[in-house]
Amino acid sequence: MNKTQFIFALTFILLSFNTAFAQYGYGNGYGNGYGGGMGRNSMSQMNQMDQTSSKPKEIPVEVTVAKIMEKLKPELNLDELQTIAIGNVYTDIIKSQTAIMKDEKLGQTEKSNEIKALFEVNERKVNEYLSEEQKLKYKALKEERGNDKKEKKKKKKSKKDE
Structure with a gap:
């Protein structure tokens, strides 16, 4: 070849x-x-x-806080200083809550306890910026929101049972 x-x-x-x-x-x-x-x-x-x-897209903290403050400001008749201060409290709390939820070291009950503690701290901090009248309205709003959540859960359960 x-x-x-x-x-x-x-x-x-x-x-x-x-x-x-x-x-x-x-x-x-x-x-x-x-x-x-x-x-x-x-x-x-x-x-x-x-x-x-x-993976679901995360909603920015600022958007969430803006929605909360959009509801609270007219209901509680907040002034601008109160709006900013309470908005900052909510921003800190939401960021802390997100960090707790992402922490893989904590068990589900520990996460739940940590978040409950955060909400208690949040309530105290928000109340520091409110007048007595606003505190009563804020408490009523929280109770009303809690009742709404309970009703939604009941509706979901009744739909599942059907």
């Missing part, structure tokens, strides 16, 4: 392997052959997309 025949044979073999691998999504081929382009890279990208899309 001379040199030219050897080079042609070698080239033919190399091109055959490249074409065979390209059909299965490997190499530089388009991946349109067997497997429909589902090579290793495509599968890992699909898995990554599934993982990222399953």
